[in-house]
Amino acid sequence: MCTTLDRAQAGGPDTPSYLLFTGIELWRYGAFLYGGALWSPDGLDADGFTLKVLLNGGKYSYFSGGLQQTIGGTLASAAALPGWRFTRDGLTVSLFLGPVVQDYRLTPVDPGSRLHGFYVGGEFAADIWYQPSPRTLATVSGGITSIDATGYLRTSFGFRVFQPAFIGPEIQEYWTGNYQELQFGAHMTGLHLNGLEWLVGSGWALTSDHRWGPYFHVGVNARY
DSSP states (O other), X not given: OOOOOOOOOOOOTTOOOEEEEEEEEEETTEXXXXXXXXXXXXXXXXXXXXXXXXXXXXXXXXXXXXXTEEEEEEEEEEEEEEEEEEEETXXXXXXXXXXXXXXXXXXXXXXXXXOOEEEEEEEEEEEEEEEEETTEXXXXXXXXXXXXXXXXXXXXXXXXXXXXXXEEEEEEEEEETTEEEEEEEEEEEEEEETTEEEEEEEEEEEETTSOEEEEEEEEEXXXX
């Protein structure tokens, strides 16, 4: 459950090779904190090998139909994903594949949940950033693991209404075990403040256990 800003710009000898990122995701029934890094030896704005390291963890709750009560859960996850970046005329595509570990703890224990305990698996992830003009933006990011096919998908469109950032709609989906969450909202992407780049989004979330509520997320990254 994360979103990183990873876009192509004109390359050069001083192109940064590291991107550090962190963020928080909040909604009515959960809160997650994530962080990590991208490393591209040839530069973040060039084709080539890229390593993505991601840490993610938080608390959530859901309603169990079998137990007829609310279950509280915690999730901790870590992944190290080697991959490759392709850049062409405003389009950046990054593809990753590597190992992931996840730990699920439920209170009380829910026998109907397909995920509880510690798991080791593989993860495939992709980040796409398309900027056909200085004022338009489209992004797609997502990932899926071999751990009961858990994953996430986010797509967004943006328009540079004001010079500092892109503003537009976003749709996000998360699925894990027998739980799914769908979010509809708006975002502001690419706001630069004091050498940092920010992403902010908010909207409405719906879940497979028939609950709803507002969500909010904010992310920030820096290049070195």
